[in-house]
Amino acid sequence: MSLTSSLNQAMAPLMPHLMLAPILLPLLTAALMLLMREDRQRFKLIVNMGSTLLGLGVSLALLGWADQQGAASTMDVYLAGNWPAPYGIVLALDRLSAMMLVLASTIALASSVFAAARWHRAGVHFHPLFQLQLMGLCGAFLTADLFxxxxxxxxxxxxxxxxxxxxxxxxxxxxxxxxxxxNLAASSLFLIGASMLYGITGTLNMADLAQSIPMIVEADRGLLHAAAGILATAFLIKAAIWPLNFWLVPAYSAATAPVGALFALMTKVGIYVILRLWLLLFGMDAGPSAQFGSLWLIVGGMVTMVFGAIGMLGSQRIGYLAGYGAILSSGSLLAAAGFGQPLLTAGLLYYLPSSTLAISALFLLADLMDRWRNDGASQAPFADDEAPFLTAELVPAVGLNLDQDEEVLTGQVIPAAVALLGLAFMACTLVITGLPPLSGFVGKFAMLTALLNPFGLGQPGAQPAGAAGWMLVALLIGTGLLALIALTRAGILHFWATYDRALPQLRVLEGLPIAFLLGACLLLTLQAGPVMRYMQATADALHAPGLYVRAVMSARPIPGPQAPRIDPAKEAP
Known part of the structure; x- marks a missing residue:
């Protein structure tokens, strides 16, 4: 403990400036790669993977800094232009944004490694676009104003x-x-909603908005709610709420495997913004606007859950199952967020990274399983023997030389590639459906516990489950069962049914990212106690928006060097 405290104290002066790294690092990396010729794919690949790995290290450092023991709300505020809020650009780091940074960096690293096996050469400018995508994600998690x-x-x-x-x-x-x-339509709605909020409140800084909303005159409150509804629609499109999610499954399943895995995180950007803004602007301190839109979140989330589960049940392609799984996950998070209870928020925060990691792994698996089902035919623009320089073949296990009678009794050893695919698919199924013993079950169990016993820890503002709570309990269990049926059927078709096809040929760079993502799910399970305490502290801070407002609004610019004072008497001739 003393070593950790000493390390934190030594790094304290650097941590505010380190908040810029998740934004500047991918920006500079993308700019560097744009200056290179397109035929230098090998060097671009190394730079992309190295930058993403370094970004993950920075995110983990920020996570450790944000999770200072004993602090109810750990906030770091960076005034990028050295102007105080609400006049200048403000970046804010708390437990929620730090968690999302680590999640984004983890999935990005796995996607970049998987792309190294084949997909990064399927078109031009893959690596700069990848880094710019990562920059946009990290910036959205750190910014503290709507503009x-x-x-x-x-x-x-x-x-x-x-x-x-x-x-x-x-x-x-x-x-x-x-x-x-x-997405252009969503951007237009974003601009319209933000403009209306600025016209009503005179600010776009999130903390300043939270201060202004309780003081809005009653005559303007209807216009305020209309602006918030328009703005929320833009975010709900990204969060894949029904009926605004018709675009997601065709788009995500058509994308290449590493891009689909990264896109699985984009739906959670909408969830993050809704959690941040709704609890900050329309929390219990918002006066007459408190809890505005909660019913829409609950009902919309529940309908989205049903849509996602039915979509999974009606799909057989693995990519479609992953896309509908992302919709089901988003619906569960939106419905749980709408209740506005700290215990339930902590449960959904635990479920958020677990489900996102598993869905990203399933998008990667979809490419491998489809290639195996098509007898090794690849959609990549080059043959398998033209793999990039970092690839290596996984050596399949050789079947035992048995007589036919002995084969009936003992069978053959499962090839290593098939075993990897099967175990990975099973793990994804357990996490997405919320079955024990992996982290998906822990997250769903935490949400169910909060719904059935909201007074368990004496949390303020806890309400009995009611009809909506019981309906969400039924949907969490029922949609998990439908997802289990759909994924089990797909597993039978790919692993159990007999096909006259060759064994799958997997590369190390295709197996490692999947194992990395599912290993993160396993780590969340093994460290469920500390992780759940972190999520509970995050939820408590989100439900106490005054802490965020005071931290941002009280941040002061760093004073510049003062010019030496000149004595006029001494300067006189």
């Missing part, structure tokens, strides 16, 4: 347009056009 949130959203979306079309093909172009159209 810069819009800027980072647009950076993220502009990069995603290119990444979705990476690899070309009719399906990607068609889905890409739909994706671009719906």
């Amino acid at each position: 810069n949130l819009f800027v980072f959203f647009e950076i993220m979306l502009a990069a995603s347009y290119g990444l979705l079309l990476h690899g070309s093909g009719r399906a990607r172009v068609q889905s890409g056009l739909h994706f671009i159209a719906i």
Whole structure:
């Protein structure tokens, strides 16, 4: 403990400046790679993976700094232009934003390694677009005002347009056009909602908005709610709420595997912004506007859960199952967030990274399983023997030389590639459906416990479950069962049914990212106690918006050097 405290004290002067690294590092990396010729793919690959790995290290350092023991709310505020809030650009780091940074960096690292096996050469400018996408994600998690949130959203979306079309093909172009159209509409709604809020309150700083909303005159409150509703629609499109999620499954399943895995995180950007803004602007301290929109979140989330579960039940392609799984996860998070209870918020915060990691792994698995089902046919623009320099073959186990009678009794050893695919698919199924013993079960169990016993820890503002709470309990269990049926059926088709096909040929760079993502789910399970305490502290801080407001509004610029004072008497001739 003393060593940790000493290390934190030694790094304290550097930590505020380190908040810039998740934004500047991918920006500078993308700029460097744009200056290189397109045929230098090997060097770009190394730079991309190295930068992403360094970003993960920075995110973990920020996570450790944000989780200072004994602090109810650990906030770091960085005034980028050295202007006080609400006049200048403000970055804010707390437990929630630090957690999202680590999640984004983890998935980005796995996606970049998987892309190294084949997909990064399917088109031009993959690596710069990948880093710009990462920059937009990290900026959205760190910014503390709506204007810069819009800027980072647009950076993220502009990069995603290119990444979705990476690899070309009719399906990607068609889905890409739909994706671009719906996101342009969401950006327009974002601008309209933010403009209306600025016209009513005179500010776009999130903390300043939280101070202004309780003091809005009653005549303007209806206009305020309309502006918030328009703004929320833009975020709910990104969060894949029904019926605004028709674009997600075709787009995400048409994208290349590493891009689909990274896109699984983009739905959680909408969840993050809704959690941040709704609890900050319309929490219990918002006066007459307190809890505005909670019913819409609950009902919309529940309908989205049903839609996602039915979509999974009606799908057989692994990519479609992953896409509908992302919708089901988002619906569960939105419905739970709408109750506005700290215990339930802590449960959904635990479930958020678990489900996102598993869905990202499933998108990567979809490419390998589809390639195996098609007898090794690849959608990549080059043959398997032209793999990049970092690849190596996983050596499949050789079957035993048994007579036919002995084979009936003992069978054959499962090849290593098939065992890897099967175990990974089983782990994804357990996490997504919320079955024990992995982290998906812990997250769902925490949410169910909070719904059935909201007074367990004497949390302020806890309410009995009621009809909506019981309905969410039924949906968490029922949709998990439907997802289990769908994924089990797909597993039987791919692993149990007999096909006359060759064994899957997997590369190390294709197996390691999947193992890395599922290993993170296992780590969340093994460290469930400390992680749940972290999530509870995060939820408590979110439900006490005054802590965030005071931290941002009290941040003061660093005084500049003062000019030496000149004595006029001494300067006189």
